[in-house]
Amino acid sequence: MTDTTHCVRCGGTVAPDGWCWDCGAQQPAFRAHVEITVAGVAAGVSDRGSRRGVNADAMALATTGAWTVAAVADGVSMAPRAERAARVAAEAGVTALAALLRAGTLPETALADAARRAHHAVTALAESPDTAPACTFVAGAVGPEGIWSTGVGDSRAYWLPDEGPGMALTEDDTGEHEALSAWLGAGADEPSPYVRSHRPRGPGRLLLCTDGLWRCLPGAGDLRAAPARRPRASDSGDELLDDARFLVRRALDAGGHDDITALLVRHGGAA
Numbered sequence: 001m002t003d004t005t006h007c008v009r010c011g012g013t014v015a016p017d018g019w020c021w022d023c024g025a026q027q028p029a030f031r032a033h034v035e036i037t038v039a040g041v042a043a044g045v046s047d048r049g050s051r052r053g054v055n056a057d058a059m060a061l062a063t064t065g066a067w068t069v070a071a072v073a074d075g076v077s078m079a080p081r082a083e084r085a086a087r088v089a090a091e092a093g094v095t096a097l098a099a100l101l102r103a104g105t106l107p108e109t110a111l112a113d114a115a116r117r118a119h120h121a122v123t124a125l126a127e128s129p130d131t132a133p134a135c136t137f138v139a140g141a142v143g144p145e146g147i148w149s150t151g152v153g154d155s156r157a158y159w160l161p162d163e164g165p166g167m168a169l170t171e172d173d174t175g176e177h178e179a180l181s182a183w184l185g186a187g188a189d190e191p192s193p194y195v196r197s198h199r200p201r202g203p204g205r206l207l208l209c210t211d212g213l214w215r216c217l218p219g220a221g222d223l224r225a226a227p228a229r230r231p232r233a234s235d236s237g238d239e240l241l242d243d244a245r246f247l248v249r250r251a252l253d254a255g256g257h258d259d260i261t262a263l264l265v266r267h268g269g270a271a
Contacts, residue, residue: 018054018083031055031083035241036263042068043241044263045248049212050256056135057210057259058086060094068142068265069097071118074155074210075259076134079186085122085133089184092121093139107141107148108195114139115150115184115193122185134185138170140206142265146199147206152191153183154211158220161204162268166220169196169206203268205240209247212258216251226250240264 007014012022019026032055037043041063048055056075061068071093075082096117100110118137126132136153149157151170160166171194173182182191207223217223227243247262 019081026054034059035245036061037238037241038063038068039238040240040266042070042263042265043238043244044070044072044208044261045241045244046261047248047252047256047259049259050252052259054083055259056083056086057212057261058083058090058135059208059261059263060090061263061265062094062098064098064102066143067098067101069094069101069140070142070206070208070263070265071097071114071137071139072155072208072210072261072263073118073135073137073184074153074212074261076136076180076183076185079134080131081125081133082135084125085135085185088121088125088133089118089135089137093118093137097139097141101141101143107143108197111139111141111148111150111195112193115152115191119152119184119188119191123188126186132186134183134188136180136210137184138208140169140208140265142206142267146197147265147267148195148197149206149208150193150195152193153180154178156209156211156214157196158207158209158223159198159200159204160207160220160224160264161200161202163202166204166224168220169198170194200267203266205243206265206267208261208263208265210259210261212256212260213247213251213262215258216254217247223247240266 007020
C-alpha cells in the first residue's frame with residue numbers, strides 16, 4: 001500500500017483522506033496503489049491509473065463467521081472530495097454488512113441496509129445539500145450457501161466460475177449517454193438497491209470492480225479469461241491477489257484512463 005505521511009507542498013501532516021492538515025494541499029501519491037487480502041479467501045487491488053492525480057476508488061473487506069463481505073466504491077469525479085466519499089462508503093458499507101449478517105439478518109436485507117447506511121455516511125460529509133461528495137457503490141456477501149450482491153451506479157459485480165461461462169450480477173444505474181441515474185451522496189435519492197442472489201453449482205469467484213476495469217474488459221467472459229493468461233512464474237503464493245493484480249495490469253496496459261479496482265472473493269474450493 002502506498003501512502004504519503006508528509007505533505008509534498010509544505011511538509012505538514014497528511015490527513016486520512018489524503019489532504020494536508022496544514023496547507024490543505026491534495027497529495028498526488030496518496031493511495032496511488034492499494035492492496036488488501038485475506039489469504040486464500042479474498043484479495044483486492046486498486047490503482048489510480050495513468051491519468052489521475054488521486055485514486056478516487058476505494059475498497060473494504062471483512063470476514064465474520066462463515067461470511068466474507070466486501071465493497072467497492074468509485075468517487076464521482078465532478079463532486080468535491082470524491083476519494084473521501086468512496087472510502088467512507090466502502091468502509092461504512094462493509095462494517096454495516098458484517099454486523100447485520102453477524103446478527104442473523106437475511107443477506108438480501110443486510111445488503112440493502114448496508115447500501116443505505118453507506119449513502120447516509122457519504123451524505124453526512126456534506127457542508128450543504130448541494131456540495132456533498134458522491135460515489136458509486138457495489139457490495140457482496142459470500143457464504144456457504146451462495147453469493148449475494150447489490151450495486152448503486154455503475155460499479156459492478158460478476159460471478160466468474162472456475163468452469164463455465166461467467167455472468168454479470170448487477171445492472172448499471174445509467175441513462176442517456178451513460179449518465180449516472182443513481183449514486184450515493186450529493187443530490188441522490190435514498191437508494192432502493194436491487195439485491196441478487198446466486199447459488200453456484202461449482203467453485204468460482206465473486207468480482208467487484210469499478211468502471212476503470214470493466215470498460216477495458218467489458219464482458220464476464222473477458223474478465224474470467226484474463227487471469228488464465230497471466231505468467232505463473234511471477235506468482236506470490238496468493239492466487240487471488242495475483243489474479244487481481246493481473247486484471248488491474250490489463251487495464252493499465254490498455255491506457256489506464258481511470259482509477260481501477262478489482263476485488264475477488266472465492267466461493268467454494270479451489271479449482
